[in-house]
Amino acid sequence: MSQKTNVLAIVAFVMSLVCAIPLVPLVLGIIALSQIRNRGEKGKGLAIAAIAIHGATIAFYAIFVILGLTGSLGDAGDASQPKHDTGGQVNGSGSSSQINDIRTGDCFNTDDDLAAYQEKDGGQARRSVRIVSCDQPHKGEAYAVFNLEDGAYPGTDKVVAIAEEKCASTKLADYVGTNAKLSQTLDVYYYYPQLTSWTFGDREVTCFLGDSSGASTGSLRSTGS
Structure with missing residues (x-):
């Protein structure tokens, strides 16, 4: 009498291929292996394949989410560091840059609405900006960049309080x-x-001036600063 193939192993394998509900193919594959061992059924290869495929899928999306949250993604293929002249001013326009690329004196644009910054959690602000020469239309101009002390995360309220105090x-x-x-x-x-x-490892606070009514041109920096 021929062995029958474990049903859960088949289901787990199919679900792993169609990217079904997260973790379900993984769990079904593990259960299928246990049933196959106890019942002497076929399908061990299908169960193992389901576990491997779905495990790799979960790992891929986990890495994707982490990179997105830390700002490591975002027009990565088009990213380039803005070029500064000997005086520290941007002499061209970088493509997509991260907020941690902003230096004191840099002007930049963001797809965010500055008018909404004070109405929502700062965590929702985009970490991707476009740093441009200050003689081009821009939304923001950085006037100070500093790092917070290392250690455990002090909490959003504490970080905001420090940022407000030092930026003001x-x-x-x-x-x-x-x-x-x-x-x-x-x-x-x-x-x-x-x-x-x-x-x-992000400890950087960037203070900047912005006009919520629209873009402006020119730098606000005094010639002596």
């Missing part, structure tokens, strides 16, 4: 000049580390 200190006056008259439509914004990016 003399750093702005040092950048624009003590006698500068800024437009009333300009506001102070900042990028800061989230728990996920902190885990991967």
Whole structure:
């Protein structure tokens, strides 16, 4: 009498190929192996293949999510570092850059709406920006970049408090000049580390000026700063 093939092994294999509900093919494959061993059925190869295929699929998507959360993805194939001249100013436009690429004095654009930054959690801000020369239309201009102390993540409230305190200190006056008259439509914004990016070594806070009413041209930096 010929052995019959374990049904769960077949189902697990098929589901692993069609990317079914996460973990289900993996669990079914493990159960199928146990049944095959106890019942003497065929299908061990199918069960093992299901476990291997779905395990690889889960690993792939886990890596994809981690890279996305840490900002390592995003127009990766088109990414290039912006070029700075000897004075530290961008002399061209980089393609997609990450917020941690921004230096003091850099101007940049983002697909985010600055008007919504103060209405939602900073964790929802995009980590991808386009750094451009300040004589081109831009949404933001960085006036200070600094790192937080190493250690365990202090929590969002603490990080925000530190960012607000330091971005509102003399750093702005040092950048624009003590006698500068800024437009009333300009506001102070900042990028800061989230728990996920902190885990991967991000400690950087970027303070920048932005006009939520639209893009502007020219730098706000005083000639002496």
